[in-house]
Amino acid sequence: MEQSVQYARQQADGLDNIAPTPLQGQQAWQFAQSDNFLSVEEAAAVMRRQLEPYQAQIEAKLAQLGYPPEHLAKLPELKEALYSGRQTELATIWLTDELKMEGRLRIVLTENGPDIRITPALRNLTIPDEVGGVKLSEREKKELVEEGALSRPLLLADKGDYVPTYLRVDPQTNTVELWRLRPEMLPTKLLGIDLTRDQQMQLANGHAIRLSGLLDKQGESFTAMVSISAAQKELQFSDISPLGVQLQPDQRYGEQLAQNNEGAKTDLTRSQEVATGQTTVSHFQREQMQRLVEEKPDQKVSNTTKHHIG
Numbered sequence: 292m293e294q295s296v297q298y299a300r301q302q303a304d305g306l307d308n309i310a311p312t313p314l315q316g317q318q319a320w321q322f323a324q325s326d327n328f329l330s331v332e333e334a335a336a337v338m339r340r341q342l343e344p345y346q347a348q349i350e351a352k353l354a355q356l357g358y359p360p361e362h363l364a365k366l367p368e369l370k371e372a373l374y375s376g377r378q379t380e381l382a383t384i385w386l387t388d389e390l391k392m393e394g395r396l397r398i399v400l401t402e403n404g405p406d407i408r409i410t411p412a413l414r415n416l417t418i419p420d421e422v423g424g425v426k427l428s429e430r431e432k433k434e435l436v437e438e439g440a441l442s443r444p445l446l447l448a449d450k451g452d453y454v455p456t457y458l459r460v461d462p463q464t465n466t467v468e469l470w471r472l473r474p475e476m477l478p479t480k481l482l483g484i485d486l487t488r489d490q491q492m493q494l495a496n497g498h499a500i501r502l503s504g505l506l507d508k509q510g511e512s513f514t515a516m517v518s519i520s521a522a523q524k525e526l527q528f529s530d531i532s533p534l535g536v537q538l539q540p541d542q543r544y545g546e547q548l549a550q551n552n553e554g555a556k557t558d559l560t561r562s563q564e565v566a567t568g569q570t571t572v573s574h575f576q577r578e579q580m581q582r583l584v585e586e587k588p589d590q591k592v593s594n595t596t597k598h599h600i601g
Contacts, residue, residue: 292494314436318580328456329376331475331476334376334428335375335376338375338376338400339374339375341400342374342398342400342405345404345405347554348404348405349398349405349407349480352405352407353373353407355385356385356386356407356409357383357384357385357391361495368380369382369396373396373397373398374398376397376398376399376400377397378395378396378410379395379396379397380395380463381393381394381395381463381464382394382395382396383562384396384409389579391412392411393412394409394410394411394412394464395409395410395412395461395463395464396408396409400540401567403511403589410461410464410466410468411464411466412463412464412465413464413465414465414467415465416436416460416465417465418432418436418467419467422458422467422468422469423447423469425445425447425458425469427458431458432577435458435459435460435467436460438522439459439460439521439522439523440457440458440459440460440470440520440522441457441458441459441520441521442497442521443497444456444457444472444495444496444497444521445457445458447469447471449471454471454472454473455471455472455473455495455496456470456471456472457469457470457472457519457521458470458471458521459521459522459524460522463558470521470524472495472519472521472600473495474488474491474494474495475491476493476495476600477491477494477526477600478526479491481505482505482506482507483505483506483524484502484504484505484514494517494518494519494526495519497518497519498518499516499517499518500516500517500518501514501515501516501517501530502517502593503534504517504534505528511533511534512533512534513531513533513534514531514532514534515528515529515530516528516529516532519600523601524599525599525600526599526600549564
């Protein structure tokens with residue numbers, strides 16, 4: 292394996308002329324075992340395996356923060372998040388025997404071994420001028436305050452690759468964070484239909500896609516626009532329309548209905564127009580006008596549902 296890791300490091304070095312660390316080389320070797328990137332579950336499994344040699348060191352650090360092994364065992368969700376490399380939910384952190392704070396914990400693997408990062412919970416939201424090396428404009432600051440996230444991602448370098456990265460407000464800590472969204476973090480199957488790699492990439496890069504044949508909880512098919520909600524870390528569905536059964540007219544009236552749909556008028560309709568002096572709008576014309584109204588963004592009403600990511 293050592294030769295494989297060394298080879299992976301050399302290949303990565305040729306991409307950006309920056310010598311990768313042994314840890315990055317090992318991760319590159321892990322990725323090289325498959326044609327696809329690691330899924331969220333696979334990445335969590337790899338992280339847990341990488342942390343195994345440091346078990347005693349991690350337990351000692353967590354105990355200093357108020358989470359000895361016997362206490363952590365009673366909090367399975369917190370433990371699962373920590374050892375999978377994910378950020379925990381809001382937790383009480385003991386800095387000393389008398390001093391505590393609210394915040395979120397995360398274990399990261401560095402060159403010197405595992406480290407525990409703390410994101411403290413702030414009383415009020417403060418938007419900094421710069422986050423992770425990204426300078427924010429006044430317009431972007433305003434959007435973060437009002438919307439909770441920037442609508443379009445940035446492409447930022449991460450482990451030798453450029454990853455769609457959203458700036459979002461963490462509502463639990465009142466801090467601004469970078470949310471890296473690799474396409475493989477998105478589901479491969481969504482409400483009964485398969486998502487292609489191309490569709491995953493479009494979504495991760497902030498583009499909305501239209502999907503048809505989705506199934507609701509009752510098993511009914513519908514069509515919807517699907518996009519990323521960075522503020523909620525969710526897939527959101529909008530412009531939902533059911534795929535209903537079309538009613539077929541009686542064959543005896545099919546010809547007349549077809550004429551009406553195309554704008555033709557019956558003798559009765561024409562006689563009414565002559566008597567009243569007013570033009571009657573046909574079914575086809577009403578549909579055309581309704582379509583024009585619906586195409587105006589400020590007049591369109593959308594139903595929205597959500598699908599959490601990660």
